[in-house]
Amino acid sequence: METTTTTDRQTLPEPDPRQRRFLPQSNHAAEGQRHLMVSLAALVAVVLVSLSIHGVLDGWGWLLNVMFTAAAVLTATAGTRSLRWPPVLSLGAGLLTLAGVLVWQFFRDQSFLGVIPGSQATERLASLLENAETTVASELAPVAPGEGVLLITCAATGLAALLIDTLAITCRMPATSGIPLLAVLSIPAIILPDSVGVPAFTAAAAGYIFLLATGQWRESFESQDQAAHRTAGYLTRAATIGAGALSLALVLPAMVPGFTTGTFPQGSRLQWWTAASGLDPSVTLGNSLREPDGSGRITYATTANEPLYLRLTTLEDFSGRRWHPDQRMDSRRTGIRQMGMSAGLPVGSGNLTTTRIDTRSFTSPWLLAPYAPLSITGLNGAWTWDPGTLTVLSTAGETTARQTYQVISSLPELTPELLAGLGPAEDGEVDAGFSFLPEGLPPVIRQTAVNLTADLTNPYSKAMAIQNYLRGGGFTYSLQAPVEGNYDGTGLEVIGRFLEVKAGYCVHFAGAMAVMARLAGIPSRVAVGYAPGEPTGNTVMVAGKDLPEFAVDSKDAHAWPELYFRGAGWVRFEPTPSRGVVPVYAQQPATPPGLPVEDDLRPDGLSVPDTATSPTPAPGLSGNGTPGTPIPSGVEPGMTVVVLVLLFLAAAPFLIRAARSGGRKRRFLSSNPQLAAGIAWAETTESAVDHGYTPGAAETPRAFTSRLMQQARFNSQAVDSLTRLRHAFEIQMYAAAKVQPVPGTVSPTWADVQEVKRALWGSNTLPARLKARLLPRSLRRRY
Template sequence: MSQRRGVALVAAAATFLATSVLSTIFQLYSWVLYSFLAIAVVVVVAILARTVRIPVWGQVLAMLGGLLLLVTWTFPSGHELLGFLPTGHTFRHFHSLLTAAGQDIQTLSVPVPERVSLDFLTTVGVGLVAVAVDVLAVGMRHPALAGLPLLALYSVPVAVQNGSVSWLPFVLGAAGYLWLLMTDHIEQVRRWGRRFTGDGRDIDTWEPSPLAAAGRRVGFAALVLAVVVPLAVPGFSSNLLSRIAGYNNGTTTGTGTGTQLGTSINPISTLRGNLTQGQPINLFTVETDDPDPGYLRTAVADQITDNGFQPSPPPHPQPLTAGLDAPTTGVSVSLKYDRYTASVKAQRLNDRYLPLFAGPTQVRAPGGTDWRYEPSTGVVYTDHPATAGANWSVGYDSFRYQPAQLRQAPELQPGDPIVRDNTEVRHIAQISDQVDALTAGKATEYDRVRAILDFFSPKNHFKYSLQTKAGTSGSAIVDFLKGRQGYCEQYASAMAWMTREAGIPARVVVGYTHGTRLGNSATWQVTSHEAHAWVEVWFPAFGWVPFDPTPSTEITGAAVFGWAPNPSTPDTSSGPADNGKDKPGRSAGKSADQGQHGGPGLARSAAAHKTRTTTWQYWVLGVLVLLVLLAVPAGRRGLLRRRRDRTEVRAVTGLTVDPAGGPPDVTVDGGDTARSAAARSAAHAAWDELVDSLVDFRYEVIGSETPRGTAERLIRTPGLTGDAADSVRRLAEAEERARYAPTPADPTGLRAASRDVRTGLSAGVPRHRRIAAVLLPRSVLRRWRGAVADSATGLTGRLGAARDRAYRTVVPRRLFGPRTDRSA
């Protein structure tokens, strides 16, 4: 059985090129690594299986087994055998990952953020496609059929993405498929016999041929036609390729000023991702003089689609400069308000929107970025994520709306641009009938809005959950109203949709609750679990007024507005004389034994207290780790000194042994006896200790200098006297005799001489050098630097030699098959 290695490798390359289409549905690029690993494992296992002549069905089992071991190793449950052999726990873990992937597909929008479940699904899916392509192209010798699994891979983003699919992944996938067809055809020609040029000359298997050149020309022409024709023919306007745009990972929307506003962070998908994260992530802190702050706004979604609301392009952005006054628009009546200031410090938040409180009067944004402000939405944004590690502040007015005042709001004017733009809705019979029933008999705009708000109450079987019920209507809003189970984005979208259906301007606002107060301070901690969405309704003369239909008992830091009691809390107001509390920031967080968004967990206040009480432990641990790292060079120097001292001890011990009765007089390499060799080693060790001491105390070391010259120089320059001078001469004499004399000097006393010289050298340097010689000995650091340099030089040499060998021996076209035997 032919191994067909060339076709197998090209099939793997074609599969990998086809995976480039996944870049249109993922925000990050972890899928590239997982796809490459899956394809590499499949092709290697397939080639090995064909090497031992396993039949096709056995090859399939081998490839599936290799893929199973790969996903077990890359997505472990923690109960595997030897780290890569699956167990029952492994398959249950895989089932949970697939379940989570299904939920992510239902809740996340394109481009999707990093998810372990989606990475697992990608690895398995790409691996199975690689198995199918290899079986069809190599095992069954039908490469044309291999285009079907490649097409299935390409159809994934087409099915889940509403926008266009870029032309570049299509071109890469098609090029890989054509490459596979041509490689297989050339392989067939090789099996027939020799290959010839047009003039009759035979050519080797790795040389280009007229057949291959013709195939490349035909493939290129077909690829150009596939991309260009749909653009040129009007009748193909609904074709997938008719929506070709610049290659990017998301759509772009104009800002109205000629620039392009990137969608690297989609506020709706970011909200979903934050809510579904298992552990909360500290995003930012807010310090404010507001005793009970409301919500922080980041983006406004005012464009309605079948699946909810999305942000529309900002119509009138203006540059934001430090101290820019940004008065709230639409307020023309006399309202009570409190003026506050807030400072925000980003921790792990990196967004292109600034979280700000409603009603901003002054915004000081982080420097170094072209921030813009949209007065109609109160949103401050820039083109790219720019909040990482930044600080900003905002001055804002917190208005005190009264139900009686809102009931007296002027009537809506159909010609008002705000009314016209924010009441657009796609009429659905089920929603229209529900809104008509709720608003029947309600005389004022406020009463109609309150009727819609009160509809989302537990008495109507609405409940908060991150798991939504599947529906069959084809509309996410209708399915939510039927299932009556979901989270804040769905509650806000449904209320805004129904409010628009009633002819009242409404929009969805995305942002964060105020989070949890840190102790009794004026600082609030906001995590990823405080991501939230709510509704703003337009009242003439009052402006945009917030309403929150999501059950407040499930949201940490949720606010209960006095003019809009949350449906899940008792309504203490009734009739025109509503007397609910008028402060918008009344918190309605969860009880102490609940976690964020209904999940189990510790109360945030308790968690904050625990963090404060254990902070000192982390500081102590960090200091201990730092001390250990600093002690490593000194410890290494001490070990080296003790090892050199033991060299003298062994030499002296050997000299005291009776020459007639022991091994000291046994001749070793070089003609020396063991006794002489030990003495020479002791002399060399003592001299090396002297050289290291010179380096530690920053004395000059001259490599070309003789030991005697070094000793005399040290006596003159540092001024060694007394025992130190005698000791350095003793060490120099021992080193010279160890190097040049037939018999070495007596090693007795070399260790004491080294200590005397070191003491004399330390006396001649400042105190800071003595301390540095103990804590950070330069001799050790120099030795480490030399070892690293030698390793790097050796690695560079080996890589260069391997490259040269590859250039001399490897010809890429040899991979396509064995060399033709010209002697046949």
């Protein structure tokens, strides 16, 4: 056993001043690596808190854009910091990188080299912002992550990442960096009825705790040696305390009254806009986002002989998982006062009616109007109309809220005999988009359409066959079956599932008829708006006459199909049983008693019809599916991301330690012998620390190696390797540059480091080995 004597200490020369010049560079490199670890923690925190946006944005396709934006910004700041740029320049580099990555993602065709915006970028930006404004104003969460919404999301996330980086690294205030994380988390907390939810809150809190712990770990290196040694366990302690606080936050609401009920229930929203309401034209289903409580009251009075359907917009693109209205900006025109008799109007001019509409709190960029509108007056703001759909859309951010306007429309004069005498639409008579169906159509849709219409040649007969089938006794009007059966959404897969289960509500019936009509050769679309509503008992002066007033609200939200007939234009049908008014030209037997009379595009909140009093069979007795049996859909993409992130966090200590060891080996092999000795000694010491053998604050290398040999019970081969490593390190640290190695000694190699590692591995139990590999203690501080 070797011991350190007084003579040994006295004969050791002072460190070579020429060697000292490497120390500041080494310290700077170590500091840069610690900052890099905090940057990595900031990225993890941003990604984890971004998961909470799921539910505000539909699907998970937006997550990669958000991750790429945050990673680019943090990489830029980390890179400039490693070059020792001033903090202000690092911040500027982050802003420039954020701008560049946004240009590359959203303005590539309007830029130079993909990152420098060109002259057309401003126009593109205005278009994207207008698209985002329309989406936010007209859709309810989860909104479709269109390019405009995605641009704003990426920009906001990138700014949050940059702010977190500045607070946690430049200002050294990792605790304060939770403010931008909280800002991101507040978005779903405000918008979603059930607030953030436990999984998203847990992920966000875990990211914040990881950022705090990493920041504390970095600060432990900035103190004096003894203080740093005392704070070496702060990473573990910070994570433990944070995990305990998180567990308490999750358990406490279930144990203490007042968190889930009372004045301030958990998950209650800060709804500053509760006075406003709207109707989601994308027909998002099954999200419990807008309970049918009668909100969004709209009143109207009309010269028509009966109450009217109020039409908001149409859905004609049946591709994709969600159906959205096409704004058709290329074909829109101004001048809603004189919309005129355009293509798509019913046969002849029809009966002209005048309708006065008071929107009150109803908010949407799409304008409610009875079909087919010819002239609209009294409306504030800039509005456009589309000749193909006769929908009216704002152009400068206006909405329908608190507007009172007058619509002159044409009521068609249609009869079964008239429609039965009309042939199929000719090629080019109507936009091909109204007949298009994407590939991958579920077989049940095609087979059902063939069974219903194969023997029929007349478009009207085909339309009636489809409507009568859907309104027949084989189908049940149900608000809960789509939720329980896991098909509460839009898209062709949903329609296929609906035809199997034979239970749903208005959007399912309308979508099924529209899709099957296209298969039968009839152009079609789905209209979204409101059913006629109920009289209020008041009268309103319209066109010089006192007319009865009607009111609609969220419970009257409805969807219905419109089919195109040559010479007659777009004709409304009503396939939903118990809902709305069946036109005279499409009459079918009366709906059996006992079915509900209300519907909603967001169906949560209304009860399922009482099947005990209804002759309609219960869902699932006919067809291949059964409500309540979810469709096997694989693992949710969001859960996959969460699992991968958690696995990465669990493996992060091992990966960081392995990367550090690999880097040292490369530097050892490429350095001169004097510098290589220090590199090998650092790896040897940290390997010993990982296995529980920590050098004392005042312990010399010789004393430490002697103790390590004895406690770890090294064999002779490991003793020789450790002795060579220690001797070379002592020469590097204490001998002058002119001093040559002792004759007969052998310079250490990396194989000596490996030999010591093997001896340390063999000296421990299996649990200790796993801990050394997966949770290396040396990451708490460098030795």
